[in-house]
Amino acid sequence: MTIKPKQFPLLLSLMGTTLLLAGCNEEKKADVWQEIRQVKLFTVPSISQANTIVLPGEVHANIDTPLAFRVAGKVIQKKTVLGQTVKKGQLLAELDASDYLAGYQAASAQVSAANAERQQNSKDLARYKSLLDKGFISPAEYERRKTLLATSNAQLDQTIANAKTSQNQTSYTQLRAEQDGVISDWQLEVGQVISAGQVIGKLATTQETALWVNVPETRLQDFQSAKTYDVKINALGNARSAATLTELSPQADATTRTFAAKLKLPASLKAVAGMSGDVSVALSNSTSALQIPLTAVFNNGASGNGVWVYQPKKGNVHFVKVKVGKIEQDQIVIESGLQTGQQIIAAGANLIHEGQSVKPAEGI
Structure with a gap:
């Protein structure tokens, strides 16, 4: 189709209108996208769940012994x-024992010389x-003469002790397992020269295991005074078993400010x-009311305190x-208004408005 010169103004006007509408649509889409906010959700627990704390952990051998030669x-x-x-007793590695022999x-x-001298003095x-x-x-x-015999007896005892030490050092060139277990760490190669006491691996016991957890300082008192510790291993299903607290560090980690604890499984x-x-x-200090994060509660003025x-x-x-109700550390008691299983905005409640589209964020 041939466009006549007098039709150019009309065509340009239509094109401009189309571009304007397209731009408005894009702007509208951008505005809608910006209104979708990523949020962290908190699921309202049951009262029994609210009265417990759950801490993640990792299974380790209850005894993880460092391995090292006693000689270089x-x-x-x-x-x-x-x-x-x-x-137990199995040979793990061996050093060149020629010098010790x-x-x-x-x-x-x-x-032998000291013994011969002692016999002569006797x-x-x-x-x-x-x-x-x-x-x-x-x-x-x-x-x-009695003194000479006593001296030769002492010299004989000394040489016997020195020989025993040398014999022990010869045996120390063989590294053997002190107990049944699994080699959990092994940093040793043939030809390597090592020093006495240098850790070259770890031997983990297979009979006993422990769950290692990091206890926040705000929960230390509750954790320490607990009467029972119910553990669940993710790979073994949802069943829980009773564990025993064997170790609790008296000092917090300088970086995480948590206290390391060991629970024997x-x-x-x-x-x-x-x-x-x-x-x-x-x-x-269990209560009969629900507890949610303090940051989830928002006062909008007209309606008072509430959650999204x-x-x-x-x-x-x-x-x-x-x-x-009352505030307990970073939690607040909810006496009424919520039901078990509801999902609420855990933080940033003051940045949300009624009916706003949100997207649950993972990993925050």
């Missing part, structure tokens, strides 16, 4: 690998006793190191008036 040397054998199950041989020779003392009885030597000379649980789980602890309840079907929020 060069590794000539590596008899196990990471993750291998070993028995030479030292033991030298110490053994010193024992014979001399018997002979000098006979001479003393006949009056051929003075008592002072006899006492000197029952053997029947069959938990394996590395599994995740949690521990549930009943609060000592998330409506999943509509994808927006609705203001619900609540009756609040």
